[in-house]
Amino acid sequence: MFYLSGVTLLWAFSFSLIGVYLAGQVDAWFSVLMRVALAGLVFIPFLKFKGVGRKLILQLMTLGGFQLGLMYCFYYQSFLLLSVPEVLLFTVMTPIYVTLLYDLVHKRFSSWYLVTALIAVAGAVLIKYEGINEQFILGFIVVQAANLCFAIGQVGYKVIMEKQPHTLKQHTVFGYFYLGAFVVASIAFMVFGNTEKLPTTSTQWGILIYLGTIASGLGYFLWNRGACQVNAGALAVMNNALIPAGLIVNILIWNQQEDVLRLFLGAVVIMLSLWINEKWVKTKVSEKYAQ
Numbered sequence: 570m571f572y573l574s575g576v577t578l579l580w581a582f583s584f585s586l587i588g589v590y591l592a593g594q595v596d597a598w599f600s601v602l603m604r605v606a607l608a609g610l611v612f613i614p615f616l617k618f619k620g621v622g623r624k625l626i627l628q629l630m631t632l633g634g635f636q637l638g639l640m641y642c643f644y645y646q647s648f649l650l651l652s653v654p655e656v657l658l659f660t661v662m663t664p665i666y667v668t669l670l671y672d673l674v675h676k677r678f679s680s681w682y683l684v685t686a687l688i689a690v691a692g693a694v695l696i697k698y699e700g701i702n703e704q705f706i707l708g709f710i711v712v713q714a715a716n717l718c719f720a721i722g723q724v725g726y727k728v729i730m731e732k733q734p735h736t737l738k739q740h741t742v743f744g745y746f747y748l749g750a751f752v753v754a755s756i757a758f759m760v761f762g763n764t765e766k767l768p769t770t771s772t773q774w775g776i777l778i779y780l781g782t783i784a785s786g787l788g789y790f791l792w793n794r795g796a797c798q799v800n801a802g803a804l805a806v807m808n809n810a811l812i813p814a815g816l817i818v819n820i821l822i823w824n825q826q827e828d829v830l831r832l833f834l835g836a837v838v839i840m841l842s843l844w845i846n847e848k849w850v851k852t853k854v855s856e857k858y859a860q
Contacts, residue, residue: 572795576788581814583784585823586776592648595773598758600780601641605754607781608637608789609747616744628729629742630749636722637746637789638753643715650708651822656691657815658836659712660741666720672729688845692838739797743790750857781827 591600647656663691730739769776816836820829 571696572791572798576721576792576795579788579815581818583780584657584673584815585819586780587645587658587671588648588653589737590773590820592645592778594766595646595768595777596763597649598642598754598762599687599764600777602639602751602754602758602762603777604641604785605747605782607778608785609744609751610721611786612740612744612747612783615740616742617738621742623646625729625733625742626745627633628725630723630752632722632729633746634753637750637785638757640715640718640722641750641754642757643711643718647708647711647715650704653819654816655705655708656712657819659709660716661692661840661842662713663716663720666717667724670720670724674724682743684845688838688842692835692840692842706709723793723796727796730793734778735856737792740790743793746793747786747790828858 585601591597644656647659651659768777
């Protein structure tokens with residue numbers, strides 16, 4: 570839990586830095602490319618080539634392509650459609666995806682999870698009850714795509730690492746994770762990128778360097794390492810600890826004009842969905858498969 574808690578505090582500022590200083594100003598596809606490239610450079614010096622199976626390399630690259638590559642592609646686009654608090658709140662579905670994916674690994678599924686999802690959607694609607702439009706709906710869908718990619722990476726990494734010998738030092742192979750993300754980000758930039766919207770200020774470059782080397786480079790390694798040390802339930806819950814931390818940072822420092830009352834009411838409903846998932850839905854699912 571130490572690693573997960575530390576990274577949660579580290580990431581609390583990332584949402585606001587992207588939403589305030591990069592979104593709409595710097596090409597999102599370039600931001601993704603720079604972030605994963607810089608993160609990869611952090612681990613290149615530790616990368617181990619000999620004695621690492623080709624299967625493990627391909628698995629790590631695939632997971633990196635999902636958790637960082639595709640996730641960031643969706644994630645950065647969401648800031649063009651939603652406010653920072655909305656992006657934060659809509660990440661509440663990630664623990665549900667983590668749990669569902671673990672169930673799928675064990676070849677089981679329960680429709681009870683749909684109850685949680687519907688309540689979370691109701692909370693999202695409450696936040697924008699008077700202003701729901703195509704952009705808001707699209708933004709919600711884009712965030713869910715990012716959440717799913719993030720969950721796939723976490724679950725996959727945990728499952729794969731649990732099968733590796735204890736002598737394998739994770740920092741010696743984590744570079745392959747970023748290499749997979751770099752491949753996805755490079756293709757995305759070549760296809761969708763706009764070279765006329767590259768960073769123009771030292772602040773923008775500085776934020777990209779921080780997000781790449783610290784938030785991504787150090788953050789994702791520690792997060793995935795922490796994920797290997799806790800059970801699936803704890804991992805699912807820690808995915809949502811970021812929401813209140815990120816909201817506090819954003820509202821107090823950058824977004825003081827936000828409709829706090831509506832945001833609070835919507836957040837209560839969304840967090841209620843998580844509570845129901847943890848206290849009621851999981852119990853129903855456990856009883857179902859215990860029979």
